[in-house]
Amino acid sequence: NATTSESVSKKKGKTKKVKRKVKHDEAPVQEMEQAEGEETEKKSESGPCFPPTFSVSEIKNKQRRHSMFLKLKEEKRKQKLELKKKKKKERKALGDKAPPKEVPKTIENQRIYDETTVNPEDEEVAFDEGTDEFSAYFNRLTNPKVLITTSDRPRGRTVRFCEQLATVIPHAHVYYRRGLALKRVIPQCVSRGFTYLMVINEDRKVPNGLVLCHLPDGPTAHFKVSNVRLRKEMKRRGKDPTEHVPEVILNNFTTRLGHSIGRMFAALFPHDPQFVGRQVATFHNQRDFIFFRFHRYIFKNEKKVGIQELGPRFTLKLRSLQKGTFDSKFGEYEWVHKRHEMDSSRRKFHL
Amino acid sequence: MAAKSQICSVWLGSETGILKGVSLTKKQAFNFCEMSCMSRDQEVCVMAWGDPHESEVLVGSVNGTVKTFSTDKGIFTATRECGDPSQGRFTGLAVTDSSMITCVESGLLKVWKEGSTETAEVNVGNGVCRMQQNQSQRHRVATGGKENPLKVWDLERPDKPIFTAKNVAHDWLEMRVPVWVRDIGFIPDSDKIVTCTGHHQVCVYDPSTPQRRPVLEAQFGEYPLTALSLPASQGTVVVGNSHGELAILDLRKGLVCGCLKGLAGAVRGLQCHPSLPLVASCGLDRFLRVHSLEDRSLQHKVYLKSRLNCVLLSSRELESSNADVSGDVEEVKAEEEEDEVWDTMETVTEKSKKRAAQKDEATVTGLDGEKKRKLIKKK
Numbered sequence: 001n002a003t004t005s006e007s008v009s010k011k012k013g014k015t016k017k018v019k020r021k022v023k024h025d026e027a028p029v030q031e032m033e034q035a036e037g038e039e040t041e042k043k044s045e046s047g048p049c050f051p052p053t054f055s056v057s058e059i060k061n062k063q064r065r066h067s068m069f070l071k072l073k074e075e076k077r078k079q080k081l082e083l084k085k086k087k088k089k090e091r092k093a094l095g096d097k098a099p100p101k102e103v104p105k106t107i108e109n110q111r112i113y114d115e116t117t118v119n120p121e122d123e124e125v126a127f128d129e130g131t132d133e134f135s136a137y138f139n140r141l142t143n144p145k146v147l148i149t150t151s152d153r154p155r156g157r158t159v160r161f162c163e164q165l166a167t168v169i170p171h172a173h174v175y176y177r178r179g180l181a182l183k184r185v186i187p188q189c190v191s192r193g194f195t196y197l198m199v200i201n202e203d204r205k206v207p208n209g210l211v212l213c214h215l216p217d218g219p220t221a222h223f224k225v226s227n228v229r230l231r232k233e234m235k236r237r238g239k240d241p242t243e244h245v246p247e248v249i250l251n252n253f254t255t256r257l258g259h260s261i262g263r264m265f266a267a268l269f270p271h272d273p274q275f276v277g278r279q280v281a282t283f284h285n286q287r288d289f290i291f292f293r294f295h296r297y298i299f300k301n302e303k304k305v306g307i308q309e310l311g312p313r314f315t316l317k318l319r320s321l322q323k324g325t326f327d328s329k330f331g332e333y334e335w336v337h338k339r340h341e342m343d344s345s346r347r348k349f350h351l
Numbered sequence: 352m353a354a355k356s357q358i359c360s361v362w363l364g365s366e367t368g369i370l371k372g373v374s375l376t377k378k379q380a381f382n383f384c385e386m387s388c389m390s391r392d393q394e395v396c397v398m399a400w401g402d403p404h405e406s407e408v409l410v411g412s413v414n415g416t417v418k419t420f421s422t423d424k425g426i427f428t429a430t431r432e433c434g435d436p437s438q439g440r441f442t443g444l445a446v447t448d449s450s451m452i453t454c455v456e457s458g459l460l461k462v463w464k465e466g467s468t469e470t471a472e473v474n475v476g477n478g479v480c481r482m483q484q485n486q487s488q489r490h491r492v493a494t495g496g497k498e499n500p501l502k503v504w505d506l507e508r509p510d511k512p513i514f515t516a517k518n519v520a521h522d523w524l525e526m527r528v529p530v531w532v533r534d535i536g537f538i539p540d541s542d543k544i545v546t547c548t549g550h551h552q553v554c555v556y557d558p559s560t561p562q563r564r565p566v567l568e569a570q571f572g573e574y575p576l577t578a579l580s581l582p583a584s585q586g587t588v589v590v591g592n593s594h595g596e597l598a599i600l601d602l603r604k605g606l607v608c609g610c611l612k613g614l615a616g617a618v619r620g621l622q623c624h625p626s627l628p629l630v631a632s633c634g635l636d637r638f639l640r641v642h643s644l645e646d647r648s649l650q651h652k653v654y655l656k657s658r659l660n661c662v663l664l665s666s667r668e669l670e671s672s673n674a675d676v677s678g679d680v681e682e683v684k685a686e687e688e689e690d691e692v693w694d695t696m697e698t699v700t701e702k703s704k705k706r707a708a709q710k711d712e713a714t715v716t717g718l719d720g721e722k723k724r725k726l727i728k729k730k
Contacts, residue, residue, distance in 0.1 A: 115654045116637065124382070124389075124656045128367055131391050256637060256656070323617070323635060330549060330575055332593045332617035334635040334658070341612055 107287065112348045116256040129259065133218035137195070137267040144268055146172040146196040147189055152179045155205040160230055162200055164312045168281060168294050170245050170270055172198075182211075182326050190215055196268060197326070200225070210316060212264060213326045219334065220326045221264055223290075223316040230312055238296050238308030244277020245270050246294070251284040257335050258285060258351040261318060265290075279310070288349045290316040318351060352425035355381045359422070360665050361641075362408050363620070363633055364395025365657035370410055370420055373639060375651050383420065385427050392436070397444040398661040405665050411441035411453065422665075433463060442496075443482025447489045452506070454482035454494060462506060473509040475502060483535040493544055495532025501546055503558060516556050517563035534579040536588065538602075545602065547590050549575035553600055569605035571598050578621035580630060582644055589630050589644070591618025597632055599644065611642045613649050620662035633659035 056072060059065040091098045103109070118125050129135075136142045146169050148162050154177070166172040182199065189197055194215055201209030207228050213220040231237060248269050253262035265283045278298060284291045294311030321335040322328070335350075342350065359372030359381065368390060370383045392414040401407025401419055407428075408420045414436055419429040431451075434441075439456025446452070447462075454460040458479050462471040475482075479496035491513075495501040502512035519528050531549035538545060542559040543566070551572050554565035574592040581588055582599075587608060591597045595614035598607050616636030623630045628644035635658045641651040 122656065124367065124369070127389050128657050131367075329573075330593075332577070332619075332635060333595065334616045336594050336615055338595075338615065342615070 107347055110347045112345065114255045114348075114350070117254050118256055118259050125256065125259075129263070132260075133214055133216070134263045134267050136216070138263070140271060142195055144171060144196060144270055145194045146198055146268060147194045148172055148174045148198045148200070149177045149185075150199065150207075151201045152177050154200075154202050157205055157228070157230070158200055158202040158207045161207050161228055161312060161314075164231055165198075165200075167241050168246070168311045169268055170243070182213075186213070186215070186325050207314075211326065214264060214267065215325065217325060219260065219264065220322045220324070220331070221261060222319045222322070224319055226315045226317070228312065228314045231310070234309055234313070236308070238310045241279055241294065241296070241310050242277055244274040244279055245272065246277065246279035246281045247273040247275070249280060249282040249284075251282065251286075253285050253351060255351060257318075257321065260321065260334075261290075261351060285351050288317060288351050290318070290351070292316065352383075353423065354425075356383065356420075356422045356425035360667055361631055361639060362398065362422075362663040362665070363639060363655060363659050364398045364410055364661045365655065365659050366394045367391070367657040368393025368395060368412060369657060370395065370408070371655050371659075372422075373653055373655070375641060375653075378651075378653070380653055380655055383425065383427075385418070395660050396441040398663050399444040399446060400663065401446055405667070408663065409444055409446065409451070411444045413440055415441075417441075417444065417451070417453065431463070433461065434459070439479075442479050443484075443492070443494070445482070445484035445489075445492060447484075447506070452482075452484065452492060454479060454492075456480075456496075458494075458496075458499075460492070460494065460504070462509075471506070471509060473504060473506075475499070475504065475512075480532060481534050483537065485537045487537075487539060493535045493537070495535055495546060497531045497549070498529070499532065500530050501532055501535065501544065501554075501556060503544065514556070514558040515563065516554075516565070519554075519564060519568060531575070533575060533577055536579050536581045538581060538585075540585070545579060545581065545588050547576035547579040549577075551576055551592065553579075553588065553590060553605075555602060567602065567605050569600055571600060571607060572596055578618045578632075580621040580623045582623040582628060582630065583626050584628065584644070587644075589621060589623060591621050591632060591634070593617040595634065595636065597621070597630075597642070599647070609647050611647050611649075613640055613642070613652070614638075619658075619660050622662050622664045624664050625666050629664075631662050631664050633662045635659075 056065060056068045059068060137144065148166055150158050150162060154162075162174045166174045182197075186197065196215060197213040199211040199213075200207045201211065203209070207225050210223040210225050211220060212223065231240070246269065248266055250262045250266060253259055262283070269281065279294070279296050282291075282293045282295070284293070291313075292315070293309060293313050295307045295309050297305050297307045299305050319337050320333055322331045322333050324331050342348070356372055358374040358377060360375055361373040363371040363373065365371060368384070371380055372383060373380045392412070394413045395410050396413055397411040399409045401409045406422055408422060410418045410420060411433070412418070415432060415434040417431045417433045418427050420426070421428045433453045434455055438459055441453060442456055443454040444452070449465045451463045451465075452460065453463065454475065456479055458475045458477050460473040460475050460482065464470070475494040476496070476499040478499050479494050481496070482492055482494045485491040485493070490506045491503060492506065493501060493503045500518060501516040503514040505513050518530055522528055529550060532546045533549050534547050536545045542557060544556045544558070545553065546556070547553050551570055551574060553569045553571060553576065555567040557566045560566070571590060572592050572594070574594045574596070576590045576592045578591045579588060586602050588600050588602055589597060590600060591614070595616050595618060597611035597614060597618060599609050599611070600606070601608050611630070611632075614632060614634055614636060616634045618632055618634045620633045621630065623644070629641055629650065630644055631639060631641045633639050637655055637658055639651070639653045639655055639659065639662065640649060642648065643650050
């Protein structure tokens with residue numbers, strides 16, 4: 001019986017997540033009839049006449065079932081509110097002696113501790129970072145110069161995205177791809193003094209991938225791009241960004257891999273931000289997704305800030321980090337996202 | 352220092368120039384670095400055992416020096432200039448009785464005799480990726496590289512290779528198959544040689560037959576195979592590629608037996624234990640992983656903060672039990688190892704000795720700032 005009622009509800013296509021109680025309803029036919037009979041007593045909600053193994057999904061009549069379910073939900077909600085009120089009262093009554101508020105469990109709270117989390121005092125990691133491919137930038141020996149291009153024959157959205165990115169990143173130049181091979185483009189970029197090559201990949205008229213290659217011989221990161229919002233699609237946005245160098249905020253890049261990626265983003269922008277411009281680019285990492293936002297801020301007084309979002313917004317997810325410049329066939333990968341191995345736990349993140 | 356190096360059963364060379372020793376039973380990792388002069392040109396390219404008793408580790412760096420590290424004393428005992436960086440990195444390091452063999456990328460293979468500065472030189476061709484020594488016939492070495500086919504050299508007659516491999520026949524488009532030998536292994540108890548290539552092929556050659564082409568050719572994956580190792584049990588080979596995929600291939604049929612999961616970065620170093628069915632792998636994802644070959648499960652995983660280039664497994668791994676499940680067995684074994692180590696320490700009374708041992712252990716790891724691994728619960 002249970003299975004038939006389930007299949008019935010499934011066939012109807014209703015996503016009625018009937019909150020089945022623990023007691024599985026192995027109800028025989030007569031119980032159902034009984035239940036049907038009790039239907040008439042809709043008014044008495046607490047239904048002492050219902051047998052204990054009764055469940056709402058057994059009612060064959062769709063409308064009645066729906067109304068029963070709504071009643072059930074209403075009841076539950078009332079109970080929940082009552083409980084809440086009671087707790088609040090108790091808390092108020094206890095005053096200072098009240099136990100501390102329980103912190104709800106979130107996936108970020110429950111994150112599995114990653115052993116590669118960088119300890120700020122670690123010498124070895126500090127040395128590693130001090131002498132890696134970005135050391136030239138972080139020692140102020142080079143200034144960033146970015147070349148932005150796309151996959152071959154980009155459509156309007158991608159083209160506009162590239163133009164907007166070029167306004168957000170200082171010293172960025174957009175070039176049309178013309179079907180050139182990246183391996184040939186890279187030595188030319190190096191000879192012209194570029195430090196970054198950014199290739200936006202497009203699929204079905206929408207940008208969906210980003211290859212960020214640090215130029216002299218640096219790592220290449222391949223990201224999946226999603227949720228691209230161009231300037232005209234943004235609500236309540238400010239005027240176009242100016243030429244001032246923005247500040248950069250990198251949030252939550254804690255692991256070793258996160259550090260490498262964070263440094264990659266940091267090296268896109270020149271060192272000294274021009275605070276006159278009051279512009280800030282944020283790369284916020286949460287659950288392995290990197291959210292890019294570009295804002296203009298203004299301090300109204302010591303404590304209050306107003307922000308206006310300008311510029312494009314997009315989300316990135318790291319797919320692979322390859323050592324050396326772009327060479328997807330013969331290059332050595334430092335990190336590759338392997339879905340079946342790495343995504344098996346909902347609380348394990350890598351960045 | 353000495354105590355720490357004596358318990359290490361796995362030795363790794365990193366890109367920052369640090370020699371790392373890991374004790375899998377105690378789950379601790381130690382850094383052995385000379386005078387804290389870490390620099391990128393000290394990056395370790397090759398490592399080899401200095402002697403059959405595995406008491407010395409030879410470490411070859413990018414700047415052309417080969418350092419000798421003594422595992423008993425825990426310090427670097429000797430340094431030797433064996434070439435300069437202009438000739439490329441070391442691609443192979445081997446030891447025969449009283450002499451050391453080094454090979455660099457430009458193809459210069461040198462035999463350095465102990466005590467004298469004269470060297471015998473052989474040019475093995477340009478673009479060498481690997482040089483490996485035959486463990487049973489120590490005067491034979493094999494070299495191979497990019498567009499440099501496999502050549503086996505006998506160091507007593509160094510003018511011509513005793514075996515040069517021939518490239519496979521043209522493929523189905525009648526085009527020449529490119530050659531890129533990445534790693535070489537000698538199959539024990541026979542003359543055969545296994546190589547893995549950058550074009551995801553595994554080839555087996557048999558110099559005793561007149562056929563110079565590979566006897567067996569197998570393919571795995573779509574990415575260059577970077578490391579290879581032969582386990583104690585015959586008939587199989589473990590290979591790793593630049594995507595972090597480790598596979599066990601059967602050498603009789605050329606089929607994949609199974610894959611070892613867990614790696615996220617390119618495999619730079621792979622070594623099978625000489626007698627136990629274990630394989631240690633290290634790579635660009637900064638982890639050392641030890642898998643069991645029988646059930647392909649991960650036995651140990653250790654985070655070592657730099658990218659790792661080479662790995663050496665010592666035969667003394669025999670002391671650790673394969674299954675970490677049997678706590679009792681492990682405790683007893685740990686106690687034995689502990690006793691060896693603590694014998695060198697100051698003797699205190701029996702009971703407080705163990706407690707003192709615990710404290711000492713804690714400070715030993717603390718001083719180095721090493722990430723303290725969870726200590727095995729002592730009684």
